[in-house]
Amino acid sequence: MVRQLKSLNMSNMLLEVKNLDVSLDGEKILENLSFQVKQGEILTVLGPNGSGKSVLLKTLLGFLPYEGIIKWSKKPKIGYLPQGLNQLMIKDFPLTVQDFFALKNIPSKNKEIEKYLALVGLEKDILFKKAGSLSGGQFQRMLVAWVLISHPEVIFFDEPTTGIDIGGGETVYSLLHNIWKQEKLTIFLVTHDLNIVYKHSTNVLCLNRKGYHCFGTPKDILSMETLEKVFGKEIKLYEHN
């Protein structure tokens, strides 16, 4: 029975990482990292600034050289919300929201775009507004729609603007959580915000600067002891149920 369960688990395994080492400019950023991700899971990568969270995502995306094993069970269609891309960055581009969607590999019809804008809670008249003139929250929602419209199986979500309030008290994370429930996506979430770990993840991978890492369910990981190792002594934990 146990064996059967195990093989069943293996069958929907999406990603296996074994003994991963990543160095940038001669400095070891990630060392001997191992974890697995199954289809439909939300893996939260947790850790303080500079612990290599974004580097891990970029390595998984294939942007950076590495040593060790990164094995995808099949080549998934990937969506990526990078860190630091906000409305201010494209303020200088004469791009409407419609233009921004047209930059995709396979451009969509306006009807389709409107459908996805509605999904993330945006009005369709935003289509003809300048992308750079949207508010921070609107822009984040728009980016989520931009990623979702190509039906990715896996989304890499690199802490765009942590805790940005996108209206009605809803964060971009809860928006993503709802979409995850509807579309059965696999999500890689990078954050240093403990609150969202409890609410939104199946598994947690924690990294810190000193080469310590841990991997498990939120309940396993989020003990005082582990968190102290990851973030240092000053951490305060409020358990959510």
Next chain:
Amino acid sequence: MSYQLFLTLISGMFIGGVAGYLGTLMLSKKMSVVAGPLAHLALPGVAIALLWGFSISLGAFPFVIIGAILIWILEKKTKLPMENLAAIIFASGVGTALLILPIGKAEEALVGNITTITPLETLVTVALSLLVFYVVDRIYKKMMLMNVYEDLATVEGVNTSLYNLLYLLSIAVVVALGVYLVGGLITVALIAIPAASAKNISKGLLSYKISAVAFGILASIAGIIIAQFTQLPTGPMVIISGVVLFLISIIFHKKTF
């Protein structure tokens, strides 16, 4: 209208249009000024052409193409910004030109000689302009996405290295043509001004592209005709026409915030 003026107008319109189009891409990459150093790199080629008595565009081409490829290779190797690399290229171009350029004949190199263009040269100019227009159009969206955020383009499956090369080669061809129209010193304006004017009056991508091409063509026509009537040099007049259009565009500048 004389046959020579007709040839000048045709080639001027095509160069102006394609330079304006390419300029919109360069402005969004914040590298409009890169065309300047590349054009200066054309100067040694122009000098050789003047010394040996062949078409200055022909002399300019190999130099700017090699310059573009050099920038591409150096950018991959050193990860320095293209702007910075272009500055290095610039110094080598002007330095070499100053050594060999016959100063007495320098005017042609500095302000161009589009008014003496031959029918064959016109044909080549039109063909090259159309070719570059086609290439820029094909790479436009992907380049724009790269300019917004390079990693986003990589995830979308864009071969960024190939696109950068096509982009730089397009710049090189337009610069070589621009040297013919307005001379090596001010080619950069041919690329930078129409895009800037277009951005002033555009909210979306389509109007940005169309108005930049229109401004480029308009500046060329106006400059060539005014120069014809006033007996002033054509190249500088084309640029001044562009500047006037830019000033007008400021009046219509739409504040989007």
